[in-house]
Amino acid sequence: MKILLKNLTAINPEQNLQEKNIDLLLSDGKIAEFAHNLDYDEKAVKIIDLSGKQVVPGFIDIHVHLREPGREDEETIETGCKSAAFGGFTAVACMPNTEPAIDSAEVVEFIKNRSKNNIVDVYPVAAATVGRKGEFLSPMLELKEAGAVAFSDDGVAIKTASILKRAMEYAKMIDLPIIEHCEDESLSFGSMNEGINSTLFGLPPLPSVSEDLIVMRDILMAQYTGARVHIAHISSANAVKMVREAKSKNIKVTAEVTPHHFTLTDDALKTYDTNLKMNPPLRSHKDVKEILDALKDGTIDCIASDHAPHSIEEKELEFDYAPNGIVGLETSIGLALTELFHKKILSLDEIILKYSINPRKVLNLKVPAFKVGEKAELTILDLDEVWTVNKEKFVSKSKNTPFDKRLLTGKAVGIYNNGKLLLNGEIIS
């Protein structure tokens, strides 16, 4: 079915494009026409007025945990994709800490098959080492051929400098990045950021230097090998400064930040809410300030949610016993628009860079363009919609969020991808 989107504002900084009151005819998943004042018979096409809405190249969340295979009680590829779609994402990259880990072509193919014909495209990130154990390299060439877009032992950093060096050298051959969860294992027994608040709240401290050490190691190794490294969920001010300096030396390093790390600080832990327990942990005001500066100056390339579904019974435990992580797909864009766009830290162009263009460049994916004949992959934003987060309405299987009942301004109201339109929670295809 053909769909005509009328009177929208189309924006794509990659094309230097900003067109107001333009119409977009979508047919068979492609852009059929892109012009002002398109006129079609209502019987032949479905016409939707998008006055006041911004249509942008589809947003991608490059750091999500879909939990399948292994923990289908928490999330499945289907529910995770639905959560992404409702959150405004046309694509996700899923992390390999599943059971079994994504360390064989078979598991990559399983995920690709499970997500076939979905409105959301799923790009598997494969393990860098077999079983994410840090001993032997995963079959990266075969994994890439099966559809893997990057390599990571996420959940932990690649165990030793020696296997990291080989992983970088090998991945460089196929120009895929190593995505690193930066944490020094020997310093990671705490459950919140070390500082005045860990002293006050009596929770075991996790020092930010644990992150900094591995960021430094990875930057030096990327420089030495010439490979690409992408720093996942950066959270410490020192780590951010090191990435900034490395970029100035043209070392191939990129970085992402989560919405919770630019929105919240470890002050929030005074409630001991286990939905505030994540790894890396929430950091101090000083760290958040550095992160906001780094989003602005381009040191931080991407925003990714680190969507980490957990069951209610797991999160209802005592703080130290509860697992790390929160769901994020359905709150990410609203938080970024509220905290970054409306607070004038980032322009809309910069938001689009962080959510659509930069992450695709990290993963070597084609950026969707407003061009007749191209695949149509779009996110539809309403910058001014005021809404309240309601975790009971999440389509994700899990509800572990610290943002429940938070008032946000700005929302992704729909997406178009793979020939399907999702608008205001309804599929129109």
Added chain:
Amino acid sequence: MPLSSRHLLGMQNVPKEDIQLILDTANTFKEILDRPIKRVPTLQGKTVVNLFYENSTRTRISFELAEKRLSADAVNFSVSTSSVSKGESLKDTVKNIEAMKVDMIVIRHSVAGTPLMLTKLCDSNIINAGDGVHEHPTQALLDLYTIREKVGKLDNLKVCIVGDIAHSRVALSNIFALKTMGARVSVCGPSTMIPKQIEDLGVDIIYSIDEAIQENDVLNVLRIQLERKAREYFPSIREYVKYFGINSERLEKNKKDILILHPGPINRGVELSSDVADGPYQVILQQVTNGVAIRMAVLYLLGTLN
């Protein structure tokens, strides 16, 4: 004047008036402990559950005695004898206990924040008997009571907490309560055992035990954990004893008149030499006696609120 809160979760933000009220109430209860029949009917008909997720013989017995002397029905629930070992969640355990219609829960748990969690799970009054390395408010209150009893005041008194501050629930509660009452608080111990940014709480850090003795009116000496894991924080017991241990020679060399507290159990020959542990400056057993009176006061004040 009733207490301003219906739970006792910690000493942070407990107002001066509340501390004063608890200490004064303990005074009247202490007298009961010296009677031949050590029981008053104050909490008759009230049920108190001692929910202990961590071994603690003395704190549990102290609470249990306080409850019994107030004629409350005291029920003990410890990890080893409960369904916890069968994997029941804390939430289910608390819901079950509450379904049996109890009035107060005294909780000891190795994870910080668990007493606060209980206030959200049930309607009982919650008393924190120690959570992780966070707070142990009744210990701080009995320490304050003992200091006030011996010295006669808390205001402007110089108190140093000595030992493993970072892994102590006693230190933080003492710091909050003492500062609220106007005392000047410092901490002394190996730098690996001083938690990050503790100076932001308005306490001085001293690395010399001799200086700590010279500069202070009171030393509250904490137990050093001797397990393998804790041993990563200092080179050896020998070195600890040599540089942070308190013995008679050290006391005499630096100062005569000082009050020494210890929450127990003591590692004799480590943080305190035996002659100091049994000597004229210490008030360790008085602390234990006062602990019962303080807990009676807290139970009474919370139990008669509603």
